[in-house]
Amino acid sequence: MNSTAPVGSAARQAGVRPLVSVRALSKKFSNGTLALRDVDLDLFPGEFVSLLGPSGCGKSTLLRLISDLSAPSAGTIEWPGADSADAYGKAEHSLGFVFQEPTLMPWAQTLDNVTLPLRLKHMNAGEARDRAAAMLDLVGLKGFEKSYPRELSGGMKMRVSIARALVTEPKVLLMDEPFAALDEITRHKLNDDLLALWERNRFTAVFVTHSVFESVYLSQRVVVMAARPGRVMSEVMVDAPFPRDNLFRTSADYAHLCRLGSEALKQAIDA
């Protein structure tokens, strides 16, 4: 099973320094809730990691902390693998974020939604449009550049959201239960398309989900979290080769790994 070891774990074994290093991270909300306690997590370049856990285990909070949208109460988040630093001496994190909802601007056409991150970075309009159009093509939405979000289905909106997150070619793509609201058929399709994008661009993917099956199918490593207070409980390594497809989804390996994942999740819930 280890014949084609995935990049992430190979890097880990070879002692490559992590891209993101989270140490003793805690987050306490103003109402006193301890959302996260003493979380340690390393993200290696190019790996696909899932954060799996019951609701309230701080998965989303962890993503918000990594993306600097909220400040930790204690602990550190370092980017030892990032090479450039901005004017403030802070490492320039190149991040993409996909929210639970598509979070598109309803007044803007698909292309303009995808162009947004580039425009905010003051890229010239022509180049931004070209890059956004290429990205839309990559997520399978060629021909929908001029559609408004309301004219798209739920799955298509999510594709736009992924295109927008990837258009800046981020090193890390954070996804917060992006497919939770979709039907199973659409979800499977998007899982496959997401993996294809990941294999093509090799960003570091962090995927938050509450589905054991989804986490095992997608990732090289499933980090299982427990709630109250939110913390990391265990890790399940999924060293099945890529590309993964329906054959993997119906294999005995997959079933076995899902059982491991479910047991780890059950322990986390009972803990």
Added chain:
Amino acid sequence: MRKRATNSMSADLSTTVSSAKGTDQDAAPVFALEETFLGISKSRWPGIIAPLVTGLIFIGFWEGIVRLKGIPSYILPGPIIILQTLFADWATLSIALGVTLKITFAALIAAVSVGVALAILFTQSKWLERSLLPYAVILQVTPVVSIAPLIIIWVGDVNLSLLICAWLVAFFPILSNTIMGLSSADHNLVSLFQLYGANRWQTLRYLRLPAALPFFLSGLKISGGLALIGAVVAEFVAGTGGTASGLAYRILESGYQLKIPRMFAALLLISTSGILIFLTTSYISHRLLHRWHESAIKRES
């Protein structure tokens, strides 16, 4: 009689959609596309014809009663005599209409600029909002009739004081709606802008202003009517005569002189202006929102 189509792009997408079998593209929502008659969609015609017919019946009834009972025109003039007076006195009435409309539109433009500018300032600075918003509310809840005489005394110039009164009435809906709109942008979108390091100006320009547009437009619809009401009420209070006076003074004057048909004619002009202002603001709102906002969408059921 309805035609079905996925959306306005359906023609060039039809092949893509049908070839994409079983994917999420098949789940794209379907919007109602209707046949039109004289540029207005067929389902809207009843909404136009019904009130028109009711109005015509009412007017016929009115004329009939006036004639049958022989009611004198200084008590209740019939519709025909009102129309005749409107044409006969058009020279004076049209000047008065122009004066009233000029004040109305100037007040509306002032209300939009001050309302939007203040709303933007308030959302940029919480302290400014805390310090000034209560006074905006006080200005709004104080009846304009009761402060109009003061304003007229202080300002001196009649037209300017009328403008200020009409503006006072019209600006608050724009202010409060725009404030609400500016602060109701999707919080995840706000996070996204933060993530990409957007500055205040970018967040305002690309996120908060477009998100506020539907709220602003519903404020505009209310303020359009209020500007007219404000202009007329203030003019009543001012009660200034002369050639440069508005419709309200013509109504007062006709009342003193018992020229009731002329009073009705002036009244008719005010109502028609109000309706036209409402239709115009509704049309602007529809044009700006119909591609994206839920309030302007008709879904195929």
